[in-house]
Amino acid sequence: MVAKSFEHDPQWVAIDESKMMCHPRKLRMICIGAGYSGLILEQRITHKYKLDYIDYKIYEKNADVGGTWYENRYPGVACDIPAHSYSFDFAPNPYWSKYYATGPEIYEYIKVVTKQYNLDRAVSFLSRVVSTTWDEKSSQWQLEIEVTQRDGSVKTIKDVCDILVDGSGVLNKWKWPDIKGLKAFKGELLHSARYNEDIDLTDKRCLVIGNGSSAIQIVPAIQPKVAKLYTTFRNRTWLTPAIAPPGGDLSRGNFEFTLEEMQEFADNPDKLRAYRAEIEHQMGAVIKDIMRAGSAASDMYRDICIKLAEKAMSKKPELLNKLLPTWAPGCRRLTPGFGYLEALQEDNVEIQFQGVKEIGSDWAKFDDGTVIDNLDVIICATGFDVSFSPQWTCTGRGGQTLNKLWADIPMAYMGVMAPHMPNYFVMNGPNSPVAHGSVLTTANFAIDWMFKVIDKLAKEEIKSVCPNEQAVHEYNVYIHELLKGSVWAGDCTAWYKYHGYVTALYPGSTYHYMKLLENPRWEDFDYRYTSINRYSYLGNGTTRLQNGS
Structure with a gap:
């Protein structure tokens, strides 16, 4: 007797005999900004994960990579995080001249690493994104970009992508002070x-x-x-004092590394990794200790x-x-x-x-x-617009604009995604641990978490993924209650606060944030599928491993 099937069911689909289980569909990803975050994304796609199913593009408004370190050239510009922590995790630098590096030295380091790993292969420079709009029918983001030509004229082009990443940074929209005359x-x-x-x-x-x-x-x-x-x-x-100097000697200030120390780091990568780990451990301990008011x-x-x-x-x-x-x-x-x-x-x-x-x-x-x-x-030296609202018009599902959603209280999902913005990710977004140590460390957590979400989207026939409103709401209600008892909620004027809320910082330690992003909470998302049957990703009953892929 021939087995029956559900071929008359509304969720019935024909089997595609050419498709194995979890065969990834091609995705186009666009990142806005070629600072640290955009370059780390390139390294993850091309080198670490080797994601050949992703077609990656970066639009950068400036003439070169580097983000804030390209833009900020003022006298004395330097990083306030120890240099060995403020480095790409895949390209540690044994030759930092000082414990805290100057802006020009950081910019030169970014340039060297970019050339070494070809991280700017997909960058379009002098390209300012002016609008991003989610199209529900195609499940893609539609972008308008103003590109400055060699003769100085500006040409508007269009592009589309499945995945949109805001890598522009929060301290990017500088502003003049409101002073008469x-x-x-x-x-x-x-x-x-x-x-x-x-x-x-x-x-x-x-x-x-x-x-x-x-x-x-x-x-x-x-x-x-x-x-x-x-x-x-x-x-x-x-x-x-100098934050977290290995050995605990606070009196050394911004000390210089000797040529011998640099060479020892170069000759002994394990020692360099241990040195960086000790700095990050000490920074984490300081923040954890003073975090509670x-x-x-x-x-x-x-x-x-x-x-x-x-x-x-x-x-x-x-x-x-x-x-x-x-x-405090x-x-x-x-x-x-x-x-x-x-x-x-x-x-x-x-x-x-x-x-x-x-x-x-x-x-x-x-x-x-x-x-x-x-x-x-x-x-x-009057700071930046810290509203987290994008510099461009960002219109998501149902015509909702992120510019309005985040106008009063920017409420993100784990600092990485936003409500009503399918397939949209933001680096160091609202309530990320940007004051807990190196933002590169926490950006690595967010980026690696993001690729877990993208992997599911690519391999399970998912058109779009978006955190649901209730999850975003409950998450923010809890973290803002936790922030009330933190040192950041004190009676000071700080860019961490916006309209009275601590919007820029995470209420836990860096390690706590790492554990939060260890694995996605799949139940917090709304999914829309490419097929009428969500299990069509099972394919023809074989796996890529079985077929030697």
Whole structure:
């Protein structure tokens, strides 16, 4: 007797005898941005996982790779994470010159690694994405890109992809401060994120607006050159010792590696890996210890920072009461400001503990009416738009735009995906552990998690995958409750916060985040399939392994 089948059932499909189980379908992936994240993606696709079913493309608005390290060229620019941790995991660098690397050295490292691994093979430079729109019928993202031509003209092109990745970074949308008359200034008006390296500051009268991480690097770098330096100091901040130096010696500051040490790292890769691991372990321990507000460890770290400030401010100790915060270290980003406090005490430096109210052709007026004139240069170290809203119009399922969804409270799924945005991933998105150590470490976790999701999508006949609204909602309700007890929820002004919520940081440790992303929670997603029967991925009853693939 011939066996019956369900050929009249609505979910019946014919067997494709040519298709084995989990045979991956071809996918096109586009990443926006050729900074660290976009380049790591290329390495994973081409070298680590060898995903020949993915056609990868990067659109980069700048003329070269590097992201923030291509853009930020201000005096003193450096990373505030130890260099050996702030490196590609597949290309450790034994030749870092200092414990904290300068911006130019990091940029050169990125260039060398990019050439070594051919990471820019799929990059289209001078290509600014202006819109991304999800098309439900094709289950693809439709992109519009403005490409600058050699003659300076701009041509708009279109592209499509199955997978869209935002690798543009959160600290990318720089902004001018909202100060009356700013554009009336006739001297050199500069922003830290768009600095003109051709400007000679020798014997100039300069005003630095801001006292965040960038200003803390700029002030000591330019103080010896300028005739007069005015700097604003509205928001107090803790200056920290070198974070997590192996051996625990906090007194070494930003020490230089000897040629012998570099050569030893080059000759002994295991020692280099162990050195990096020790740095990351120590950074994780520091963050874990001070993360909870009011802990004994937090109080101990405060005492260390106070002693550091007292030692640095020996020439003008009376300033300490105006400089030291009342909130705990970590509420704002931990900043090892080498030379900053010392520079503030020099005779050619004047601190204004207030904001700038108005600017004229060569003058600036402060909140209390004080006026300084004969200014040659104003440097705005005033930060970025940290709303997480994309720089382009991003329209997802049902016409929902991410720009509106994230306008008030950016709510992401595990810092990697967004509601109503199928097949969309974001690197270091809302509530990622960006202050817990190297963002490259946490980006690696997110990227490897992302490829697990993409692998399922490619091999199980899935057209689209999107975190469901309830999962996103419950996740955010819980993590924001957990954040209430953290040091980041303290009474400080920090870019971590947006509209009163801590939107930039994860409430647990780096290791905690790694465990969260160890395996996807498949039950949290809404799936749509290429077939009317979700099990059509079973194919012809054989596997690729059986067929020698």
